[in-house]
Amino acid sequence: MPGLRREEVALLAGVSADYYVRLEQGRETHPSPQVVAAVALALRLDAEATGHLHRLCLDDTQRPGHPRDETVSAQLLRLMDGWASTPAFIVGPALDVLAANSLAVALHSGFARFDNLARMVFADLAGRGFYRDWDRAARSCVAEIRAAYGFDPGSARIAVVVGELSSASDDFARLWRLHEVKGKSLDVKHVRHPDVGDLHIEYAAFTVNGNPHQQLVVYQAAPATPTAAAFERLRTTPAFRRSEAISPGSDAPRQPAGEAATMGWCDSIDSLP
Template identity: 80%
Template sequence: MSHETPLGDFLRARREALKPHDVGLPEYGRRRVPGLRREEVALLAGVSADYYIRLEQGRETSPSPQVVTAVATALRLDAEATDHLHRLCLDETQRPRHHRGDDVDGKLLQLMDGWARTPAFVVGPALDVLAANPMATALHSGFARFDNLARMVFADPAGRDFYQEWERAAHSCVAEIRAAYGFDPGSSRIAEVVDELSRDSDDFARLWRLHEVKGKSQEVKHLRHPRVGDLHIEFSAFTVNSAPDQQLVVYQAEPASPTAAAFERLRELIPAPTGAAPLV
């Protein structure tokens, strides 16, 4: 991870991703820097060039909310990236104190196990898989380990086949970790995962440098299981109230769809517990 300030890293990456024509500025001749110049961002944000330079260099760490919003507008940030920028400007005393354990509430585990036809699992901020029901374990059985979603996407060869839209899955994983990082820049676990994958995967390192931010949401995923075939699932993520750092991820199939039929075949692959009656 970078040795610069998180705020400066983010501003620099997002500034370099823009071209003058993206923000309505003229572009003359060859430019010596990628993207916008610092002075151009300062002009668009209505602050002095010296002040903006201090922000990027980490010499100004407490900008007002109004200045942060103006900079976000200048950089054409969406709502999630703007919220992330505001969080990066908080000091440690201003950050909410979240539950930071890996234990999953027992009642949530019971709920997940009761979903016999629905894959469900719980992930932490660094996308560690903290708990999973039998359907989720069976769904990811083609991986060497069902332990961390980012590692599975970038470091396990099975990821390229499992995620039919691999590039989209890769961007999502990195953007989700980046969003979690904004809530807790001092997280040792996030730093560990980022350092490991940056070292082992050029693709991860490339995407991490983009500073894209996106939390988990509702969307459609296109997967391919080695034994039951293609799956087009509806994906939802829910924050766990008892542990705000954790998220419950649920995969569902449209009723009477080929994916619903594939889920039934997947269910048949789950070994019955010793002495238990067959699944019905």
């Protein structure tokens, strides 16, 4: 917390300075929930960051044993394909795009690959033109990956994405060091598509039952708005027609696949770069 020394945080949390230093360095791996809550209160963390801190202090036996499955169910693919005027896609914990419907592919057709949202923001030249509030999009991406890391600190894929983007982008590395935490939920975004212009999009993210490592992201336009009209124009673009050529409900993601695999509290909150 800016302005507070370690000794002051320890005093506010009711622990010794030496104990607090061991926590920071990852040498104290089993603090009680009461101690974690006291430190979170001393640091004035919000509810989401406090939950993240508690999750970081769990050991492997306390974590849910959900498999890291990147296969998207055929039923979910058919559901997304049925939303003719609604871009929708599935992301994994590291913001890999696992599947998408035709309108979502067309919406992101200005990027070299529609494969990983964080890579698209930080490592694709199209990102700064597409996201009209690039700084907000960048902070959101990093905070979402940080939140996912708290649920699964052993994720090799998150480590790869964080490592590669930290090397490729000073902005990513700087934001990662802030340790901000915020999962996907409800929000709005302003983007600019090369063919249909500016869009003001409302979006919501939903955890997939049966595969909590996946999230369904749904973009919507308010009725009778320029964005709704732009979504309809998007359906006439070559990018949309190319995506439509892929048969609905196939096992392959409806998107260019890209190269998905190449891109320290308690468990040591700084164990990733």
